[in-house]
Amino acid sequence: MHFDDKIPIYYQIKTNIYHEIIMGTLQPGEKLPSVRQLALDVTANVNTVQRALSEMIAAGIIDSKRGKGNFVTMDETKITDLKTQLITEQVARAYQQLHALNLSDEEILNSLKHYMTQRGNVE
């Protein structure tokens, strides 16, 4: 995994796993690799991976079963909530950047619609 040196590594690992859960690469109830294996997979330190896992466990997205390992939650509403949260974050970022260019809400909406149709034409 390629890390951005400016963003905390634990945060990037967490985001990466969240994306895999939302995309379905990691299924509800699926077991995660061991902490050390995850560390090797992404080339990060075991402590950093542990911190990322602890946050995901606290958020209820990962269930830690004593002696068995870490699993993606079976609770689909939690995954739906996570998806909503990530979408909101992405949209908010784009909205703020466009808003900073003094675009009105209507202009933002129109430019997005315009982009989507143009993009379709190119493909």
Added chain:
Amino acid sequence: MTVGLTLQGVQYRHGMKTILHDVDLTITPGKIIGLLGENGAGKTTLMRLITGSAKGKGTIAINDATVVGDRKQHVSFTEQLRGFARETRVDQVVRFYRDVYGDFDFQRYQDMETFLQIDGSLKLTSLSKGMKEKLIIALTLSRRTDLYLLDEPFSGIDSMSRKRIINSILQWKPDDAIMVISDHYVSEVAAILDEIVVVKDQTIFTHEATDTIREKYDVGIEAYYESLYEKGNDYD
């Protein structure tokens, strides 16, 4: 009982010259530390003080072992394979390590030898820079101990060797052991470090967690490290 690595009021002089002064440092178990500083800043001296091969003032403890003789059992440091004749074969060096260090785990060495593609039949003099570093990593990490010191393991080696060395560290460092990696070029290891310790102006100039630096200052580790020197230039 203190746990981890503790240095208190450590100083070291060479003749009339102060190399290190007022060194206070506490590292908790399990951490991977980047020991940073310019060439000649005193990084290797600090490692030698920790192992006891250099003698200075102050107190150094590794999990309660303060006396040099006790401390040596708690720390693994392979300093440039000094002391071995150039014609020595790699497997003879390994034999020596097995004989001398009771905590040498030969099975672990063999795993690393395979992973790092080390050829035991080669003579030390015929090893490339990268191969020599790989051998040093394998020998150092094969001892089961509390503290591992690696002195500039990435200097002058190619990126494939670097990746394998980094993977070896992640795979074979025991969970509770501390690892200190010195380097003067941080970007190649930044992602695996828990904390950085910067040696500058003959002392510990900075000691901070890497993710704290990223969160607090919104900069990368390399940019943060470089900024320490830019500020210094203002006073020159």
